[in-house]
Amino acid sequence: MRKLALLTIVLLFVGIASANSLTVDFYWEPVQPTDLGEVHFYDNSTGDIIAWIWYFGDGSSSTEQNPVHKYEDNGTYLVRLVVWDKYGQMEYKEKYITILNVPPVANAGEDRIVNNLTVTFNASLSYDLDGYIERYIWDFGDGNSKEGKTVEHEYEEEGIYNVNLTVIDNDGAEDYDEINVTVDVTPPITNYSLNEEKEWYNTSVIVTLNATDNLSGVNATYYKIDDGDWQEYEENFSISEEGTHKIYYYSIDNAGNVEEVKNFTIKIDYTPPVTNYSINATYGNNGWIVSKAKITLNATDNLAGINKTYYKIDDGDWQEYTKPFNFSAEGTHKIYYYSIDNAGNAEEVKNFTIKIDTKAPTAKLNEPQEGYIYIAGRKLMPTLFGNTFIIGKFTAEADASDDTSGIDYVEFILNGQILWKDYVAPYSVALPQEFPFSLNKLKVVAYDKAGNKVETEEISYIKIL
Ligand SMILES: [Ca+2]
Ligand SMILES: [Ca+2]
Ligand SMILES: [Ca+2]
Ligand SMILES: [Ca+2]
Incomplete structure (x- = not known):
């Protein structure tokens, strides 16, 4: 019984002590809440508390010890916590809580490159999480500005502009964004x-x-x-x-x-010209020319055209061909020639041979000689009046020579008829014996290989046997 009484006293004492120590306090997290997030309220009171009532100041309340509350809008609210202990005591505490506005986020878009002086700006990627954006203010970087979510601006000249966007939300909070806009209306130059x-x-x-x-x-x-x-x-x-x-x-x-399309021209020529020659002359025999020759060089080119034509004669110097030239040197000559086109392509040197013989050969009838008597082929003596007598067999003989083309053949002409053509020196023919006591006329015609000829004077003789 005593024991029980002591316990009761102790309990009473503790109870009185508790009742006396009832205090009320609270705090919240986060310390600076916004109207976007929940606020955790924590009871920080002491005593034998059995009941709590929270008044959040926005018309709502809670009886939890540590409630969670979300404010719909930013502002300053008076929060009151009322507590009761098991002894029936009540305490309360009030604190102002400030719920912050969440500022807006400005978004002016990406940096841009445009080819038009009139540019449209769009701020629609900007946002305000806990409200709405009331104003969009554009500074175009050229001293002009305009207000609107989507605006159009015409720049006076091209350039690189720093464009600033300011957004203001319904609680007056601001945010900024900037972009570079390159306004380029000039094509490149190539x-x-x-x-x-x-x-x-x-x-x-x-x-x-x-x-x-x-x-x-x-x-x-x-x-x-x-x-x-x-x-x-x-x-x-x-x-x-x-x-x-x-x-x-x-x-x-x-x-x-x-840029507007431009163009230029390139001309390529790899092919050398082709030069041909022609000879204007009178031709004799065996390819020999028997007159002056006029030589013409004619060059053609596929593309660039002829720049120059050159020629040289035998071992002479190269000279520029400008017009047809005369050539009359006796003998056999080589003429070399080539052309160059305007691209610098040189033709391989070509050549041709020209043979000119304009001079007659020389010829002489050696035997018989006029004014002699011949017997059996032997010259005996001069005759008194210059007549020529031939008795018996006789061989007429002639010399002929030509410096250039050489002797082709020698004709012995007897009484106007060809008696004999002799192609091989010494030139000779046996005189016919069919017409005794006849008066005969004999001459020699020598031909060179070009066809030039020379005639000796006729000599007369009387064939006796
Ligand atoms: Ca806001
Ligand atoms: Ca440009
Ligand atoms: Ca060419
Ligand atoms: Ca000749």
């Missing part, structure tokens, strides 16, 4: 260069294209050769096919401006 500047080439040609752009930079350069396909230029290329070629080219900048 130039070409060649490894060598010439009108005609006899080698392949290396073409280099170089493009520059004022603002946005060159995106790509294209070219095509003659009727070929357009291809993107990456590095220099060569043109090697013979002929006249047109190369077309242009570039596009990163804004999409397209």
Whole structure:
């Protein structure tokens, strides 16, 4: 019984002590909450608390010890916590909680490159999580500004502009974003260069294209050769096919401006000219010319055209051919010739032989001589009145020579008829014996190989036997 009484006293004491120590307090997390997130309230009171009532200040309440509450909007609210202990005591505490607005997020879009002075700006990727954006203010970077979610602005000139977007939400909070807008309305400029500047080439040609752009930079350069396909230029290329070629080219900048197509011409010729000769002259026999010769060189070229024609005679100097020339040197000569075209292609040297013999040979009837008596082929003595007598067999003899083409043959003409043609020196013929006591006339005609001839004077003789 005593024991029980002591326990009761102890319990009473503790109870009184607890009742006396009832305190109320609370805190919340996060410390600076927003209207987007939940707020965790924590009871921090002491005593034998058996009941809690939270008044959140926005009209709602909770009887949990550590409630979670979400505010619908930012603002400052008076939070009250009321507690009761098992002894019936009550305490309360009030604190102001500030629920913050969540600021908006501005989004002006990506950096842009445009090829039009009129540019549309769109801020629709901007947002405000806990409300809405009330104002969109654009600063176009050229001293002008405009308000609106989507706006259009016309720049006066091309350039790179720093565009700023300010957004303001329904609680007055702001955010900024900026983008660079490159306004480029000028196409790029492409130039070409060649490894060598010439009108005609006899080698392949290396073409280099170089493009520059004022603002946005060159995106790509294209070219095509003659009727070929357009291809993107990456590095220099060569043109090697013979002929006249047109190369077309242009570039596009990163804004999409397209340069007008330009072109240039390359002319390639690998083929040497062809020169032919012709000889205007009177031809005799055996290819011999028996007059002056006029020599014409005629050159043609497939593409570039003839630059010069040269010729030389035998071991002489080369000279430029300008017009047909006369040639009259006696004998056999070689004429060399070739041409060069305007691309520098030289023809292989060719030659032809020209043989000229304009001079008659010389001839002389050696036997018989006029004014002698011949017996059995032997010359005996001169006659008194210059007559010539031949008795018995007799062989007439002649000399003939030609300096240039040489003797072809010698004719012995007896009484106007060809008695004998002798092709081999010494030239001779046995005189006929059929007509005794006849008066005869004999002469010699010598021909050179070109067909030139010479006649000796006729001599007369009386054949006795
Ligand atoms: Ca907001
Ligand atoms: Ca440009
Ligand atoms: Ca040629
Ligand atoms: Ca001759």
